[in-house]
Structure formats: structure tokens, C-alpha cells
Amino acid sequence: MRSRFKPWAADLIDTHPEIVIPDPEQKKGKWQEVFGNKHPLHIEAGTGKGRFIIGMAKANPHINYIGIELFDSVIVTALETVLEEEHGIPNLRLLKVNAKKIAEYFDKGEVDRLYLNFSDPWPKKRHAKRRLTHESFLELYEAVLPENGEVHFKTDNRKLFEYSLTSISEYGMLLKEVSLDLHDNEPEWNIMTEYEEKFSKKGQPIYRMEAQFSVS
Amino acid sequence: MRSRFKPWAADLIDTHPEIVIPDPEQKKGKWQEVFGNKHPLHIEAGTGKGRFIIGMAKANPHINYIGIELFDSVIVTALETVLEEEHGIPNLRLLKVNAKKIAEYFDKGEVDRLYLNFSDPWPKKRHAKRRLTHESFLELYEAVLPENGEVHFKTDNRKLFEYSLTSISEYGMLLKEVSLDLHDNEPEWNIMTEYEEKFSKKGQPIYRMEAQFSVS
Numbered sequence: 529m530r531s532r533f534k535p536w537a538a539d540l541i542d543t544h545p546e547i548v549i550p551d552p553e554q555k556k557g558k559w560q561e562v563f564g565n566k567h568p569l570h571i572e573a574g575t576g577k578g579r580f581i582i583g584m585a586k587a588n589p590h591i592n593y594i595g596i597e598l599f600d601s602v603i604v605t606a607l608e609t610v611l612e613e614e615h616g617i618p619n620l621r622l623l624k625v626n627a628k629k630i631a632e633y634f635d636k637g638e639v640d641r642l643y644l645n646f647s648d649p650w651p652k653k654r655h656a657k658r659r660l661t662h663e664s665f666l667e668l669y670e671a672v673l674p675e676n677g678e679v680h681f682k683t684d685n686r687k688l689f690e691y692s693l694t695s696i697s698e699y700g701m702l703l704k705e706v707s708l709d710l711h712d713n714e715p716e717w718n719i720m721t722e723y724e725e726k727f728s729k730k731g732q733p734i735y736r737m738e739a740q741f742s743v744s
Numbered sequence: 745m746r747s748r749f750k751p752w753a754a755d756l757i758d759t760h761p762e763i764v765i766p767d768p769e770q771k772k773g774k775w776q777e778v779f780g781n782k783h784p785l786h787i788e789a790g791t792g793k794g795r796f797i798i799g800m801a802k803a804n805p806h807i808n809y810i811g812i813e814l815f816d817s818v819i820v821t822a823l824e825t826v827l828e829e830e831h832g833i834p835n836l837r838l839l840k841v842n843a844k845k846i847a848e849y850f851d852k853g854e855v856d857r858l859y860l861n862f863s864d865p866w867p868k869k870r871h872a873k874r875r876l877t878h879e880s881f882l883e884l885y886e887a888v889l890p891e892n893g894e895v896h897f898k899t900d901n902r903k904l905f906e907y908s909l910t911s912i913s914e915y916g917m918l919l920k921e922v923s924l925d926l927h928d929n930e931p932e933w934n935i936m937t938e939y940e941e942k943f944s945k946k947g948q949p950i951y952r953m954e955a956q957f958s959v960s
Contacts, residue, residue, distance in 0.1 A: 686924050690922045690924055694920065697913060697918050698918060702914060703913035703914070704914075708902050708905065708906055735924070
């Protein structure tokens with residue numbers, strides 16, 4: 529997700545290393561020290577403006593969250609939202625890095641769950657490798673999740689969801705839950721992303737799955 | 745699928761044992777003799793009035809088809825349609841039996857593909873065992889299909905499809921193809937069922953999957 533160029537974004541990010549962690553590879557295996565507790569760690573790849581991960585962190589104080597987003601111009605909005613909170617959000621950190629490199633930042637099993645929300649569909653076949661549910665990304669997630677670790681994925685994009693169902697199945701993962709219209713009887717625990725609100729207001733179905741790596 | 749009571753249906757069925765095979769357990773392992781060739785055999789569980797299986801049989805003369813349907817009052821319509829064909833449909837047979845008993849009628853590997861179309865959704869949780877994609881049915885299909893045999897499934901019922909995706913995944917089957925709106929860019933090979941035409945005309949999406957048993 530890109531927004532207009534914000535030349536001041538990099539400066540604001542640099543002045544808040546307590547929230548946007550500047551050297552995540554040095555924290556590998558030590559995230560419990562960063563958070564100062566042993567709570568489970570859930571991460572989101574492609575956090576965008578942060579509405580989902582911030583909502584989750586506020587709703588679940590006994591889970592630690594890390595949002596990963598490459599682009600200054602959008603992650604800065606997440607940072608601003610955190611800064612507006614009177615007491616901050618102690619169980620949330622942000623990483624301004626490429627999700628492709630997560631195995632450099634987390635040990636095997638250090639991440640308890642991974643979220644993907646409204647990822648770029650990369651509709652052209654020759655770009656399939658860039659989809660966050662492509663086999664090459666599933667390998668990365670498996671490298672940081674425990675055995676039986678889960679990936680929770682939401683999208684409004686039908687073709688990306690169709691692709692993801694087969695990609696995840698062919699990787700050998702289990703589909704634990706599937707919803708083909710999440711907002712028909714929306715679960716109370718659901719936290720909407722910016723995109724989700726926009727698309728569900730238009731009456732478009734939101735697709736969601738929970739998939740699990742299986743013990744090999 | 746039930747229709748109004750047709751007292752004459754049983755008689756018409758009994759007078760056409762060359763189409764509605766009366767003793768299928770005696771044909772187990774011998775279906776190539778029944779058809780007089782060694783073409784692949786595809787079966788449909790829950791054939792209803794037969795529009796799908798008849799359409800498939802006419803479109804694919806080098807594949808043998810068997811439609812399975814328990815109720816006289818609907819299978820008789822399939823029989824009547826076959827009888828209306830000037831030269832019959834040599835690569836089609838019908839079985840008026842319960843799909844639960846298919847392992848009594850076919851040897852392991854004797855069936856090359858199994859179709860499920862617009863099966864009863866059995867929406868109540870306590871009736872889940874009756875859904876044709878319940879684990880207990882998948883076991884039956886596995887007993888008659890070869891290793892890597894495929895089940896092709898279409899429905900307009902979202903909740904049945906959601907259930908089936910997880911049921912099939914948890915059984916250890918692979919999802920090879922998934923469409924969440926078959927009639928958006930309908931494949932040329934698609935043969936519509938009665939239900940399918942009715943629901944897609946209303947603008948409801950038709951869901952479809954191809955799932956494969958994996959080598960254990």
C-alpha cells in the first residue's frame with residue numbers, strides 16, 4: 529500500500545526507535561526481552577496504516593504484536609496513531625522492513641501467529657511469486673512459526689483468495705476455517721482494516737481463512 | 745432432490761434395466777463389460793433429474809458415465825430424457841441406489857472421477873454427517889477412486905462450500921482448483937445443472953472445486 533510521498537515520514541520514524549525498531553536483526557530470538565514479558569507474539573506482514581494491528585493490540589493486551597510494512601509513507605500513519613494514544617500501546621512494535629526477510633528477524637517458533645490482510649493481489653500470472661501466499665512466502669512463514677503455527681488471511685480479492693486456497697493446500701497446510709462472506713454474521717472478535725471497511729460497505733464479500741502448518 | 749410422487753416411475757424404471765441397472769452389486773469390477781469398452785468411468789453422486797450427467801455423456805463420448813440417485817421420482821426424469829434420444833446415450837447408465845453404498849458397486853480404482861453437484865446442504869450441525877463432503881463420504885469415494893483420484897464439486901450454497909473446503913483439507917486431500925464465482929468467465933466445458941441455471945440467473949455465485957486424494 530503506497531500513499532503520496534511524505535518527506536517528513538523518515539524523520540518521524542527515526543525519532544521513535546522505541547516503536548519502529550531500527551535494528552530488528554539484532555532482536556532475533558530476543559523479542560520477549562523487547563516486550564519485557566513472555567506473552568505470545570503475533571505479527572502482520574503488510575501492515576499498511578496499521579488499523580488492524582493497532583486494533584488487535586488494544587483488544588488483546590496479553591498478546592504482543594509486530595506490524596511489518598516496507599513503505600515510510602504508510603507506516604508513518606501507524607506510528608502517528610500509536611503516538612496519539614495517551615499511554616502508548618505497550619504490546620505493539622512496528623518494523624519498517626521487507627516481509628521477505630522475516631527469517632532474519634525471528635527465530636523458528638518465535639512467532640506464534642502470522643496475519644495477512646488485503647495483500648496486494650498481483651493479478652498477472654508472471655507476478656504470482658510476489659503474492660504473499662505464494663509457496664516461497666509460505667516457506668518463510670514456516671521458518672518463523674512453530675509446528676502447527678497458523679496463518680490468518682483476509683482479502684476482498686476473489687482471485688487472490690482462490691489462488692491462495694490452492695497454494696496453501698498444495699504446500700501441505702490444513703484449512704482450519706474458511707469464510708466466503710465474513711460480514712454475513714461478522715464475528716465479534718473481527719477487527720476491520722481500512723480496506724475491509726471500504727469494500728464491505730460496498731457490499732463486496734470479504735474472504736477469510738485460518739490455515740495451519742502440519743507436522744511433517 | 746425430491747419431486748412430487750410419481751406412482752408410474754417405478755414401473756418405467758423396471759422396464760429399462762439396460763439404462764437403470766437393477767443389480768449393480770453384480771457388476772462390481774465388471775463395468776467395462778457393461779459398457780463394452782475400456783474408457784474411463786466418471787460417476788455422479790446425487791444425479792437428480794440428470795441434466796449434468798446427460799450433458800457430460802453427450803459432450804464426452806469417450807468417457808463412460810454413471811449417475812446415482814436414490815429417488816424414483818427424480819431419476820425417472822433422467823431416464824425419460826435418455827429415452828427421448830433417438831440413438832440413446834450408449835456411454836451412460838443410471839443407478840437407483842444410495843450413494844452410501846458405492847463401495848458395494850465399484851472396485852478400488854474402477855471409478856476414475858467422482859462428481860458432486862448441488863448436494864443437499866444439510867445446514868444443521870447435527871446433520872453434518874449427511875453432507876456428501878463429510879469425512880465418512882470421502883472415505884467411500886477414496887475406496888472406489890484410484891490413488892490421486894479426483895472429486896469435482898459444485899454448489900450455490902456458501903456454507904456447504906466453506907464446510908467442504910475444510911472437511912476436504914482435513915481429510916488430507918489437495919485442492920487443485922477453486923472457483924468462487926464459476927459464471928464470471930464460465931469455462932466452455934462447464935455443463936450446467938438445473939439448480940445451477942436457476943441460481944446463476946439470480947446472480948448468485950456458483951462455487952466449484954477440484955480436489956484430489958493424495959498418495960498416502
